[in-house]
Amino acid sequence: xxxxxxxxxxxxxxxxxxxxxxxxxxxxxxxxxxxxxxxxxxxxxxxxxxxxxxxxxxxxxxxxxxxxxxxxxxxxxxxxxxxxxxxxxxxxxxxxxxxxxxxxxxxxxxxxxxxxxxxxxxxxxxxxxxxxxxxxxxxxxxxxxxxxxxxxxxxxxxxxxxxxxxxxxxxxxxxxxxxxxxxxxxxxxxxxxxxxxxxxxxxxxxxxxxxxxxxxxxxxxxxxxxxxxxx
Amino acid sequence: xxxxxxxxxxxxxxxxxxxxxxxxxxxxxxxxxxxxxxxxxxxxxxxxxxxxxxxxxxxxxxxxxxxxxxxxxxxxxxxxxxxxxxxxxxxxxxxxxxxxxxxxxxxxxxxxxxxxxxxxxxxxxxxxxxxxxxxxxxxxxxxxxxxxxxxxxxxxxxxxxxxxxxxxxxxxxxxxxxxxxxxxxxxxxxxxxxxxxxxxxxxxxxxxxxxxxxxxxxxxxxxxxxxxxxxxxxxxxxxxxxxxxxxxxxxxxxxxxxxxxxxxxxxxxxxxxxxxxxxxxxxxxxxxxxxxxxxxxxxxxxxxxxxxxxxxxxxxxxxxxxxxxxxxxxxxxxxxxxxxxxxxxxxxxxxxxxxxxxxxxxxxxxxxxxxxxxxxxxxxxxxxxxxxxxxxxxxxxxxxxxxxxxxxxxxxxxxxxxxx
Numbered sequence: 320x321x322x323x324x325x326x327x328x329x330x331x332x333x334x335x336x337x338x339x340x341x342x343x344x345x346x347x348x349x350x351x352x353x354x355x356x357x358x359x360x361x362x363x364x365x366x367x368x369x370x371x372x373x374x375x376x377x378x379x380x381x382x383x384x385x386x387x388x389x390x391x392x393x394x395x396x397x398x399x400x401x402x403x404x405x406x407x408x409x410x411x412x413x414x415x416x417x418x419x420x421x422x423x424x425x426x427x428x429x430x431x432x433x434x435x436x437x438x439x440x441x442x443x444x445x446x447x448x449x450x451x452x453x454x455x456x457x458x459x460x461x462x463x464x465x466x467x468x469x470x471x472x473x474x475x476x477x478x479x480x481x482x483x484x485x486x487x488x489x490x491x492x493x494x495x496x497x498x499x500x501x502x503x504x505x506x507x508x509x510x511x512x513x514x515x516x517x518x519x520x521x522x523x524x525x526x527x528x529x530x531x532x533x534x535x536x537x538x539x540x541x542x543x544x545x546x547x548x549x550x
Numbered sequence: 551x552x553x554x555x556x557x558x559x560x561x562x563x564x565x566x567x568x569x570x571x572x573x574x575x576x577x578x579x580x581x582x583x584x585x586x587x588x589x590x591x592x593x594x595x596x597x598x599x600x601x602x603x604x605x606x607x608x609x610x611x612x613x614x615x616x617x618x619x620x621x622x623x624x625x626x627x628x629x630x631x632x633x634x635x636x637x638x639x640x641x642x643x644x645x646x647x648x649x650x651x652x653x654x655x656x657x658x659x660x661x662x663x664x665x666x667x668x669x670x671x672x673x674x675x676x677x678x679x680x681x682x683x684x685x686x687x688x689x690x691x692x693x694x695x696x697x698x699x700x701x702x703x704x705x706x707x708x709x710x711x712x713x714x715x716x717x718x719x720x721x722x723x724x725x726x727x728x729x730x731x732x733x734x735x736x737x738x739x740x741x742x743x744x745x746x747x748x749x750x751x752x753x754x755x756x757x758x759x760x761x762x763x764x765x766x767x768x769x770x771x772x773x774x775x776x777x778x779x780x781x782x783x784x785x786x787x788x789x790x791x792x793x794x795x796x797x798x799x800x801x802x803x804x805x806x807x808x809x810x811x812x813x814x815x816x817x818x819x820x821x822x823x824x825x826x827x828x829x830x831x832x833x834x835x836x837x838x839x840x841x842x843x844x845x846x847x848x849x850x851x852x853x854x855x856x857x858x859x860x861x862x863x864x865x866x867x868x869x870x871x872x873x874x875x876x877x878x879x880x881x882x883x884x885x886x887x888x889x890x891x892x893x894x895x896x897x898x899x900x901x902x903x904x905x906x907x908x909x910x911x912x913x914x915x916x917x918x919x920x921x922x923x924x925x926x927x928x929x930x931x932x933x934x935x936x937x938x939x940x941x942x943x944x945x946x947x948x949x950x951x952x953x954x955x956x957x958x959x960x961x962x963x964x965x966x967x968x969x970x
Contacts, residue, residue, distance in 0.1 A: 368965035373875060394880055401878020406966065408876075411869045414557070416564030428553040429878040490967070 433482025892950020
């Protein structure tokens, strides 16, 4: 079973005539670590929205772990996202008024499945993850807003992987970090993904990072709409 | 959903300063609304209970409202009087258990002087059929003795045994003072919250005695009858202003009313006090409704402030909503979160407003009674108040729907990446 399989996907923004995404075929094997790159405005965020199930394509199929998202209602897609997908954004990943620990625990409050899969229990799992990510115990009960950008991104990584989601989606998670920290953070993310056996889709416009991944894909290569637009 | 509500509470707590200020606005607006309602109901109650246990009020033929105004509220003037013989004929009617004559027209430093019989203190009832009660002293017995209401005594600082003089009519000018015939205070009544508090009571004979040497509303020049000589005159009045009747059987009230209205000697009018008070209140009702409408507007302004606060905060919380969305929250959850916040603030504000109203009214009750004669009962909120409270909370729910709906739209448009 593939972790991700896109077939004949066409997406248009509401009330617009030009096609935004037209992807005949795109696949990712389970545990694969894919680097997806493309210039800004090439439809990366839209693709992530489709993978997350917050948007639906005009036509085509998006299968995650064998489940076709287009066959699910919006509520079921929300549930699927909560249960199987960990998200990581550029920055401001955390709820600033929640403690560091509670931020990491958030997926477990939204998904009973991820709470169940957090070993041995969600609290200890969060503690282990934070310790692995070099987050001092003194920080755990601080409001997230008081942490440095680097600490916040590591917390976000811990939150993305807690409860072993099968799919990890990272949207430019290193853009707020300097070059040295980028390197460290990517290594850390790859290690955590490998540890939980998750398929990682890492999106960035910075092609220099591609070397770390199993496979690098340019969005323009798989997206016919983008090729047409740039032509 | 439980997780979402818990996060909504934590998120609200993180913005407690702004929300707290909004909460205070809602609380004060609710307090105003409930206070107006409470005073309205209680004023109406005090008003409706300014006389009870009286079956009929009798006066010269005029409007029912006008008769009540001068007979019970001692305000305005009677256009005509009742002849003493007519009064006696009515008082002697077999259906009548008791009759109390009322004679008005004089005043004491702005307070009405009521000439009546000592029976007045026995039969007059107010509120829930409460009898008049003396704080000190007792009813008048002699001609130049007087009983004053609680407000008269308190405001003018009167004590038992003190001597006061009455004025003719309601003028303040010394010209028409009955200065030659002072009255001694022999009794002070307890507070009733009715016009009784603002009345100086004297015997019917005293009214006659005061006017022995008067003709046509002015002292007769050269004629001066000193108080010690008045006993030599016949002090029985020739006419009175009005009368209160108590019947042996309440069921006779319409028969008796007809008897008075069709009285042959002179044109008279009998009214049922309850009905006439209602009619009178209708006239005042416009004011109370205006007050209520204004306070309802204040509540609307408070809730509009709440909506504005939540909407303004929403832009700063766009990332928060996107994060929750990525974690699996649906647009519906975010809608719920925002709406719940609005509802929570309103409900809390409304309940605090109720508490403040209750506290305030129990603290202010003695002062209100003394100062304005309004009896504010320490009691559970009335049905009208609960209805208003429900309306406030329902409107708060509506006010919360707006930011809720906005969050819904935003989360659909933004997806997982907030556009800032």
